[in-house]
Amino acid sequence: MGKLTNSMWRLLGSQSSRNQSKSVALIDETDTHSEWAAGLDDDAFADEAQKLDIAGKRDDRARFLALAREAADRSIGLRPFGVQLQGALRLLEGDIVEMATGEGKTLAGAIAAVGHVLEGHKVHVISVNDYLAARDAEWMGPLYTSFGLTVGSVSENSDRDERRAAYAADVTYASVNEIGFDVLRDQLALSADDLVSPKPDVAIIDEADSVLVDEALVPLVLAGTADAVVPDQAIHEVVARMKNKHFEIDTDGRNVTLTDEGAAFVEAELGGINLYDEEHVGTTLVHVNVAMHAQYLLERDIHYIVRDGGVHLINASRGRVAQLQRWPDGVQAAVEIKEGLAQSDSGEVIDTITVQALIGRYPKVCGMTGTALAAGEQFRQFYELYVSQIPPNSPNIRVDEPDRVFDTKANKVEAIVSYVQEVHETGQPILIGTHDVAESEELAYFLDKAGVASVVLNAKNDAQEAKIIAEAGKLDAVTVSTQMAGRGTDIRLGGSSDDEAAREEIVELGGLCVVGTGRHDTERLDNQLRGRAGRQGDPGRSVFFSSLEDPVVTKNLAFKRDPVSQAEDGSMGAKGIDLIEQAQRIAEGVMLELHANTWRYNKLVNQQRDIVVKRRMEILTTDIAIEDLADREPERYAELTGTATPTEAENVEPATTDDDVSTTTVATEPTPPVEPVDKDVLAQAAREIMLFHLDRAWADHLAFVSDVKASIHLRSLGRQSPLDEFHKLILDEFAKLPVEAVENARTTFREIPITNDGVDLGAKDLHRSTMTWTYMVHDNLFSSGGAKTLQGIIGIFG
Numbered sequence: 001m002g003k004l005t006n007s008m009w010r011l012l013g014s015q016s017s018r019n020q021s022k023s024v025a026l027i028d029e030t031d032t033h034s035e036w037a038a039g040l041d042d043d044a045f046a047d048e049a050q051k052l053d054i055a056g057k058r059d060d061r062a063r064f065l066a067l068a069r070e071a072a073d074r075s076i077g078l079r080p081f082g083v084q085l086q087g088a089l090r091l092l093e094g095d096i097v098e099m100a101t102g103e104g105k106t107l108a109g110a111i112a113a114v115g116h117v118l119e120g121h122k123v124h125v126i127s128v129n130d131y132l133a134a135r136d137a138e139w140m141g142p143l144y145t146s147f148g149l150t151v152g153s154v155s156e157n158s159d160r161d162e163r164r165a166a167y168a169a170d171v172t173y174a175s176v177n178e179i180g181f182d183v184l185r186d187q188l189a190l191s192a193d194d195l196v197s198p199k200p201d202v203a204i205i206d207e208a209d210s211v212l213v214d215e216a217l218v219p220l221v222l223a224g225t226a227d228a229v230v231p232d233q234a235i236h237e238v239v240a241r242m243k244n245k246h247f248e249i250d251t252d253g254r255n256v257t258l259t260d261e262g263a264a265f266v267e268a269e270l271g272g273i274n275l276y277d278e279e280h281v282g283t284t285l286v287h288v289n290v291a292m293h294a295q296y297l298l299e300r301d302i303h304y305i306v307r308d309g310g311v312h313l314i315n316a317s318r319g320r321v322a323q324l325q326r327w328p329d330g331v332q333a334a335v336e337i338k339e340g341l342a343q344s345d346s347g348e349v350i351d352t353i354t355v356q357a358l359i360g361r362y363p364k365v366c367g368m369t370g371t372a373l374a375a376g377e378q379f380r381q382f383y384e385l386y387v388s389q390i391p392p393n394s395p396n397i398r399v400d401e402p403d404r405v406f407d408t409k410a411n412k413v414e415a416i417v418s419y420v421q422e423v424h425e426t427g428q429p430i431l432i433g434t435h436d437v438a439e440s441e442e443l444a445y446f447l448d449k450a451g452v453a454s455v456v457l458n459a460k461n462d463a464q465e466a467k468i469i470a471e472a473g474k475l476d477a478v479t480v481s482t483q484m485a486g487r488g489t490d491i492r493l494g495g496s497s498d499d500e501a502a503r504e505e506i507v508e509l510g511g512l513c514v515v516g517t518g519r520h521d522t523e524r525l526d527n528q529l530r531g532r533a534g535r536q537g538d539p540g541r542s543v544f545f546s547s548l549e550d551p552v553v554t555k556n557l558a559f560k561r562d563p564v565s566q567a568e569d570g571s572m573g574a575k576g577i578d579l580i581e582q583a584q585r586i587a588e589g590v591m592l593e594l595h596a597n598t599w600r601y602n603k604l605v606n607q608q609r610d611i612v613v614k615r616r617m618e619i620l621t622t623d624i625a626i627e628d629l630a631d632r633e634p635e636r637y638a639e640l641t642g643t644a645t646p647t648e649a650e651n652v653e654p655a656t657t658d659d660d661v662s663t664t665t666v667a668t669e670p671t672p673p674v675e676p677v678d679k680d681v682l683a684q685a686a687r688e689i690m691l692f693h694l695d696r697a698w699a700d701h702l703a704f705v706s707d708v709k710a711s712i713h714l715r716s717l718g719r720q721s722p723l724d725e726f727h728k729l730i731l732d733e734f735a736k737l738p739v740e741a742v743e744n745a746r747t748t749f750r751e752i753p754i755t756n757d758g759v760d761l762g763a764k765d766l767h768r769s770t771m772t773w774t775y776m777v778h779d780n781l782f783s784s785g786g787a788k789t790l791q792g793i794i795g796i797f798g
Contacts, residue, residue: 023089023388026062027082033066045071046148054092055119064118065089068111068143075142078107081393088112090388091366092119096208096379098372098389100396102490102535105368109204110140112366114147117170121364122201125173128210130155136206137173144171154178160196167198176211177220180358181774184222187351187613187695188772190688192621200362208367209375209524212383213595216356224350224699224769232287236337238269239291247292256292287330294334301438304335305459310344311335314437314459314482349702350695350772356382356599357606370531374524377592382599394537398511400530401543403519405576407565412547413443415569416517417450419543420478424452428509429477431491433529434458434517435551436482443517444480457481470496473512475505483525491532511539518550519580521587546580548572553579556586597723604727605705608734612698615738619690626686628742629749636750642676678756685759689752690745692766697741704733 040048049067052060065085073079080088084104087097091112099105113123127133137153144151152166154174163182166172182197189195205211246262249255258266258275266288267273275285300306304313313326326332326344336343359365365383372379372387379385404419406412416432423430434440437458444456457468457479472479474495493511494502506512512533520526526544533540547553548563557579565572572579619625630637638644677685708729712722753760761767 023086026058026089027065027085029059029062030065030069030085033063034069036063037066037070040067040070042074042146045146049114049118049147052118054115061089061092064115065111068114071146072107072111072143075146076107076140078104080104080107080111083390083393084108085111087368087388087390088115090390091204091368092116093388094364094366094385095388096212096367096369096372096385098387099368099370100392100535101370101531103390103392105206105370106136106140107143109206109368110136110143113171113204114144114149116202116204116364117149118147122198123171123204124179124200124202124362125171125204125206126176126179126211126359127173127206128175128215130175130178132206133173133175133178137171154182163196167196176205176215176355176358177774180220180353180355181222183358183361184220184351184353184774185772187222187616188768189620190691191684195620202364203359203362203366205359205365205367206369208369208379209371210369211355212359212367212385213375213378216354216359216378216382216595219352219354220358220774221349222351222772222774224348224772232284233337234270235284235287236291236295236334238266239288239295240338241269242292242295247296249296256289256296258288258292290330290334291337294331294338298331298335299438300339301441302436305437306339306341307460309341311339311341312459348699349706350699350769351609352702353609354602354606357602357609359383360606371524371527374522374527378595381596392537396534397537398530398534398540398542401541403544403546403577403580405572405580406545406547407549407563407570407572407576409547409549411565411570412517412545412550413446415571416443416515416545417446417452419545420447420515421450421452423513424476424478426509427475427505428511428513429473429475429493429506430479430513430515431472431532432478432480432515432517434480434482435520439517440480440482447478447480452478454478454480473506475502475509483520483529490535493538507539510541514540514542516542516544518546519544519552519584521552521584521591523584523588546576548576548579550580552587553583556583556590600723601709601726604730608701608730609698612694612737616691616694619687619694623683625690626683628690629686629746632742632746633749640677640682640754641679675756677754681756681758682754685754686749688759688761689748690741692761692768693741693744693748695768696744697737701730701734701737705730 045067049064052064052067054061054064065088068088069080069085081104083099084107087099087103087105087108088111090097091109092115097105097108099108109125113125116123125133125136127136134153134155137151141151149171150169151171151173152169154163154166154172156178158166158178166174167182179197186195186197242262242265245259246265247256247258250257263275267275270284273280273284275281275288298304302314304311306312311332327335333343360383365385367385369375373389376387379387404415406415420430420432432443432454434443437460440456440458444454447454455468455472455478457465459482461468468479468481469491471477473491473493477495491512492498492503493506494500494504514530514533516526516529530542533542563572563575563579565576567573626637635644708726712726712729748761748764748766752764752766
């Protein structure tokens with residue numbers, strides 16, 4: 001199945017042999033320069049590298065790779081294999097490279113970063129989390145220093161000065177979240193000196209499939225204080241008392257709706273109201289639906305955990321706590337009420353950007369991962385990137401056993417426990433990959449009952465991840481983990497002690513045994529788990545246990561009659577394997593279409609955002625604001641600059657009073673003279689006024705877009721294209737934005753106090769958020785979770 005799938009992806013755009021013959025030939029040429037590089041003093045590397053024309057001359061590129069190999073050997077004690085240099089070369093060409101686990105992607109990426117800098121670029125090495133960014137920047141630091149280059153890293157705890165210094169370096173390591181949030185925070189800057197995030201140039205993306213595919217459609221959000229809508233506690237209490245007859249959950253487990261009996265129950269419990277009349281349909285009914293979603297669809301220890309008095313979402317593709325992520329505010333508050341917790345801050349969205357749009361800002365993008373081929377179509381379709389598959393330095397000798405498929409979950413769990421018992425008796429270390437926290441704890445319980453002690457790793461103890469994984473290859477070790485064990489830290493046979501005798505003992509036993517408790521929605525995640533075994537030519541084996549009750553089957557296949565096992569143990573044989581693979585193919589197709597559909601919706605909003613950002617930067621870095629306002633409000637400008645002529649009383653406009661309908665002349669006292677405002681102060685005041693109203697208009701537009709997205713699928717019921725209608729609505733709304741922003745700025749400029757102390761926006765109750773925070777919206781409005789919904793809603797988008 002794996003070979004067949006990879007072949008399919010290659011036909012769709014991935015190219016595992018993309019220009020590889022030229023790369024291999026260049027690596028061979030590199031060897032001819034090894035003696036020259038070895039003869040250089042350490043302090044000569046930087047000078048020699050600066051002489052090279054890496055982009056233009058083939059021989060110079062070969063010399064660079066020879067320099068890099070020697071420099072890495074001397075500075076960090078790692079001498080790159082030929083395949084690592086080959087990976088670096090493809091990264092320099094702008095590809096996504098697939099390199100197996102343990103093959104040295106970090107070093108290949110660092111060599112490519114050096115090459116890009118020598119070609120005249122600034123480089124961001126983008127990772128999935130702060131830990132990897134800090135680790136790799138420190139680890140690879142001496143290599144950069146040997147070439148005379150600077151390196152920095154950004155973490156969640158970095159302050160503004162530390163971020164600015166890190167971005168000023170030749171190479172900056174940072175998580176995708178931190179870079180994205182710095183871009184968003186720059187949208188609050190009132191002075192060019194406040195800007196932190198630099199102009200994007202080259203991005204090298206570690207774990208590229210995770211960043212560019214798994215996280216790519218999750219919006220990064222900058223929020224500010226606003227009058228929060230407090231969820232109705234009484235509604236949540238009523239929903240918690242519902243019986244099964246009061247609601248229905250669809251087959252995909254994504255939507256819950258009231259039955260007629262349920263509506264009557266809620267109406268009676270809330271004092272005899274009518275949920276569907278004008279007073280309640282847009283308020284109470286909405287709160288009821290949100291409360292039902294939290295109560296009956298979101299499960300503790302599957303979708304989230306409760307820790308330190310808060311609700312923490314779990315990243316399904318990695319099994320870790322999803323730092324900074326939350327559901328849209330109404331759902332988040334509903335889950336907090338469900339768990340009896342204090343409600344976290346909520347507010348209005350000031351700005352937002354998807355990871356997909358963030359990466360799209362970079363003129364040149366490349367990346368590396370252990371599982372690129374299966375994501376090849378997404379790379380090609382959304383980023384115009386292609387895949388180069390780098391062969392392993394040592395052949396992969398891992399044995400991947402055929403799947404074992406069972407009719408029920410109970411029979412599957414029993415088979416897993418029996419298999420683990422049998423392997424454990426030999427002392428061979430075992431890593432068991434589960435799908436969620438609840439499953440990991442349940443399986444550990446059954447293993448313990450069977451006399452097999454295990455260590456559990458999941459989102460609840462993720463701080464111990466590195467320590468647990470480092471020992472997962474020891475004799476007799478049994479580790480039960482969620483998908484968080486899939487990447488980031490190598491599993492060494494024999495454990496972390498580097499004891500060669502301990503390693504050889506595990507090699508004799510067959511290496512690490514990986515057990516999967518069910519297929520994921522994409523084969524790519526399965527392969528990440530398999531890849532924990534067989535590192536750098538180590539022996540190993542893997543096997544997946546599945547059942548027809550697994551989510552990948554129930555969400556994607558519908559049977560007129562459930563298949564029945566003829567075996568006593570419930571095993572389904574070859575027929576079961578075919579069904580599992582069919583379900584996974586459908587799931588992958590659904591996910592690809594959902595990604596494409598969300599990309600279509602976000603594309604226009606991203607273009608609108610680019611227009612606003614360009615205008616904002618123009619206001620921030622030039623005097624266009626005061627020039628524009630002076631042109632539109634010349635009298636006010638003259639008054640503020642002390643160039644106004646006195647207003648003569650006889651020129652005052654006539655006015656009427658209620659007591660006397662005849663027209664009379666109302667004498668007014670001349671406006672007291674105003675001290676002329678300094679030119680620079682006035683320019684900054686105009687800048688702040690313009691920026692306030694532009695930012696306000698953009699936040700209002702994003703709220704409008706969010707409201708439209710939430711209901712646009714209903715247009716399909718009227719045989720309209722939701723996408724076409726969405727584009728029309730937000731285009732019409734966006735056309736109003738510049739006019740309203742400018743008119744509001746003119747009004748404020750006319751009326752607000754401006755002195756040599758600056759502008760007092762608060763005098764007109766124009767307040768910016770005094771507190772902001774960042775998070776990622778977990779829910780994808782278009783991810784309905786099954787092919788049936790796709791056919792009903794997304795099918796007419798084309």
